[in-house]
Amino acid sequence: MDSPERLAAVRQQIALACRTAGRDPASVTLVAVSKTFDAGAIEPVIAAGQSVFGENRVQEAKAKWPALQARHPGIALHLVGSLQSNKAKEAVALFDAIHSVDRPSLCEALAKEIARLGRRPTLFVELNTGSEPQKAGVPPERADEFLKACRETYGLAIAGLMCIPPADEPPAPHFALTAKIAWRHELKLLSMGMSGDFQTAIELGATHVRIGAAIFGART
Ligand SMILES: *Cc1c(COP(=O)(O)O)cnc(C)c1O
Secondary structure, three states, rough: OOOHHHHHHHHHHHHHHHHOOOOOOHHHHHEEOOOOOOOHHHHHHHOOOOEEEEEHHHHHHHHHHHHHHHHHHOOEEEEEOOOOHHHHHHHHHHEEEEEEEOEEEHHHHHHHHHHHHOOOEEEEEEOOOOOOOOOEOOOHHHHHHHHHHHOOOOOOEEEEEEEEEOOOOOOOOHHHHHHHHHHHOOEEEEEEOOOOOOOHHHOOOOEEEEEOOHHOOOOO
């Protein structure tokens, strides 16, 4: 299969998962994660109609996307990887959504650049639902306090939550916990589900699935 065929298969699987969950397929945004793939690999996926893409590094996205976006107006770019505060300006300038808001210093930097640049990317707070020490994200027991600080201290409009479940655990409880915390805070967006678990994420309410390998093939 080539990438347009894999994209079509993923779209079908999303539609099927939505039907099973009694959800409207239009309520799930497919973010095609193109990290490590060059413009030549991305072009066929754009040609197949995909218009929302995800990257995990600001520098890589900056090198690849301005030229692609000039050729293909209307593409939305999402940052799914962690963000250093000193790259907040570049991130706010380039991305339409940031899925990795997870600490006060970053909130402060984002608030400043959002005000300065007059651009308002859609913001997700990343949760570390497994409380894994090596992983980015806010531990679930600190989510309430952090979301309150986003609003009240930094004036950031948080639209949703994002999580990456631990690799060695069933993802469903992590998705369910993320959905529960979002519901409690009246947050409408849920960024959860990757190539291996997006159907489960959709059953549990995902509005954004971040899918790389199932579309572009294995990363080397
Ligand atoms: C790479 C990545 C993805 C996509 O992962 P696949 O397993 O290739 O679908 C999703 N989210 C984040 C944060 C990533 O870094």
